[in-house]
Amino acid sequence: MDFKSNWLMYLLAAGVIGFVVVESLFFLVKAWKRGKELGISKQTLVNTVTNSAIYSVAPAISILATVFVLANALGNVLPWIRLSVIGNLQYETVAATSILSELGGSLTEEVTDPAKFAAVAWGMTIGCCLPLILVPIFCKKIHKKVGDVVNKSSSASALADVVAAAAFIGIIAAFVSKSINGIEVTKTLTGENVVSSRAGFLSIATLIVSIVVYLLLDTLATKKHLVKFSNFVMPIAMFTGMGAAVLMTQLLPQSLVLWSWPWLPPVQ
Amino acid sequence: MKKDVPYFDKVHRWGRIWTLLALVALFSVPLVFSLAHDAWPEPGPFLKGLVAILPLYWVSGIIETFTYTPMIGAGGTYLSFVTGNIANLKLPCAIAALEKADVKGTSDEGEVISTIAIASSAITTTVIIAAGVLLFSIPVQWLTKSPVFAPAFQQIFPAMFGALMASYLRKHWKTAAATVLIGCIVVFFSPSIGIGILIVVTIVAAVLTSFLFYKISTKKSAAK
Known part of the structure; x- marks a missing residue:
């Protein structure tokens, strides 16, 4: 075998x-x-x-x-x-x-x-393997430092909340920016670096659909007090965005679906 | 009398033990294979290949450790560094769960919610990958490569992070908009920038921007 x-x-x-x-x-x-x-x-x-x-x-x-x-x-x-x-x-x-x-x-x-x-x-x-060595050494120290800052005073705690939210926004913004005007470069099986995808109409439209669906459904759930439904708003918005990408690819002219920023290199 | 150990200390003790065990499990794969087949890497070419990849792996490993660890709770950190796919799956899951439960990541409740979110995500992902490899390799390959459904999987990041961004637009629209703008400018000058590096840039941008807005708003309320 x-x-x-x-x-x-x-x-x-x-x-x-x-x-x-x-x-x-x-x-x-x-x-x-x-x-x-x-x-x-x-x-x-x-x-x-x-x-x-x-x-x-x-x-x-x-x-x-x-x-x-x-x-x-x-x-x-x-x-x-x-x-x-x-x-x-x-x-x-x-x-x-x-x-x-x-x-x-x-x-x-x-x-x-x-x-x-x-x-x-x-x-x-x-x-x-490196993170598995670093995390046991530094995780407690890092969390203790964060805890010390948060518990210092009420204004420090308020600022820590702002910074924590900002850090999350930073992560999300990186992926959103890449979806707006970035390219993906991947290594082929022969070891060459090639452009595998680039942002353009489809990625931006998917992003917008997902944002709009979330905002609409979240508003609906809040106004109508739909507590159980509100828990599923985020996954629904994500799947709707993915579904919209399928529908747009099938229904819209290919020239529009494949449109991308002119300065980005072509997909190879 | 038995000393009552605080929950956070317990989590760190469990986390360290599990992470060490994970290292053993991880290295057991090549070790057992090499022992069973008496097949060992040829030292010269192997070390040459390793030297070529270690800077990429280890620099991003260091960046990931110090970037993500303060953001997810202790349990979530230990778990997500073992199960991987942190930025593209575990972190978004934790962020979404914290947002939905309306708790702060730095609180005791945040520790619980982020750990449960990451554990649930890890179990789901592991089960789906196992089932896919063992039972559904043909349908999955068809689904992800078919001309009809492939766009859904190609656009998974805009769909996922669009929904996440929307939840933050409500509460922090100025910081969110400014950070995306800065991110887009960075990407414009370097379209192929790796997501790991870009995340560090946008986190710094978001923290500085939110600090600036925070100072402006506290100044305004002090003036009133």
């Missing part, structure tokens, strides 16, 4: 994936109990679980699709493990390409030599 997807690889995958699920369940249960101690309502806790699960479905399918990009060369199992723990497609592709090119191979062809496969697996693992 192919060494990339034999019983040993599936056993390793089961161990790693099982570990992730058990760790997640552990923190979920502990946080749930703490939430009850703090007097957070059961409904709020249940809504947090359901919304987060719904919210994660589409991105999870996208991540799943990237497993198959690496599968031609590495089989299904190693990319599955790597993209379930820490990894993301960009890093894994770069790591595999870089190591295979030094060993005289590429991701466009199936890896048939166990030593090359082992080199890729080691490279991906060593590459991604």
Whole structure:
């Protein structure tokens, strides 16, 4: 049997994936109990679980699709493990390409030599492990510092709230800006950097649909006191945005759908 | 008598143990494979390849650790650094949950809500990827590559972050608009800028902008 997807690889995958699920369940249960101690309502806790699960479905399918990009060369199992723990497609592709090119191979062809496969697996693992060393060392110190600032005085606490909200806005704004006038550059399986997508009519229109749907539904939920419905406004707005992208691609002229800023390089 | 350990200390103790175990689980994959097949990387070319990728991995690892850790609770931090996909999935989930529950990320309640959101997201993602790899590899590849449905997956970030941005536009529209504008200017001059670097730039821009607006509003209310 192919060494990339034999019983040993599936056993390793089961161990790693099982570990992730058990760790997640552990923190979920502990946080749930703490939430009850703090007097957070059961409904709020249940809504947090359901919304987060719904919210994660589409991105999870996208991540799943990237497993198959690496599968031609590495089989299904190693990319599955790597993209379930820490990894993301960009890093894994770069790591595999870089190591295979030094060993005289590429991701466009199936890896048939166990030593090359082992080199890729080691490279991906060593590459991604640093945060797992840094977080246990610095996490408590960073959170203690943040706590000290927040608890210093009421004005410091107010300012900390403003800064915390601003930091979240910063993250969101980065993705929004990229959707308005950015390009995505990805490494091909042969190791070349190419423009894989660019912002334009479709990304901006999807962004606007998603914003408008959220604002409309949120206003409706607030005015009509639709508490249960209000919990689903965000995922609904996201899926409507995605649906709108499908409809616009099907119904609008291709010249409009494919329109992009003239200064951006073409998709290769 | 047993000492009552504060919840935050407990979370950090659990987090450290789980993270160390995650490191063991992570390294067990190449180690067990190499031992079972007696297949080890050729040191020279392997180290050459590794040297080429480590700056990319480790610089972004350092940036991610110090950027995201203050923003999500302790439990959420330990969990999201093990499960990955932080900026594009775990953080948005936590932000959305905090917003919906109307609690601050730095509060005790925020710690609980962000941990539950990240754990739920991690379980959902892991289960979907596992089911997809084991059972649905053909339909998933068809769905994400089909000319009809592919645009939905290509536009997942505008759809997801548009909805998130809308929730912040209500309360902080000035900061949100100014930060997006700054982000767009940066992207105009460097369209291919990596999202990791851009996030650092826009976070700094958002914090400075909100600080400025905060000072203006406190000055105005003091003058009244």
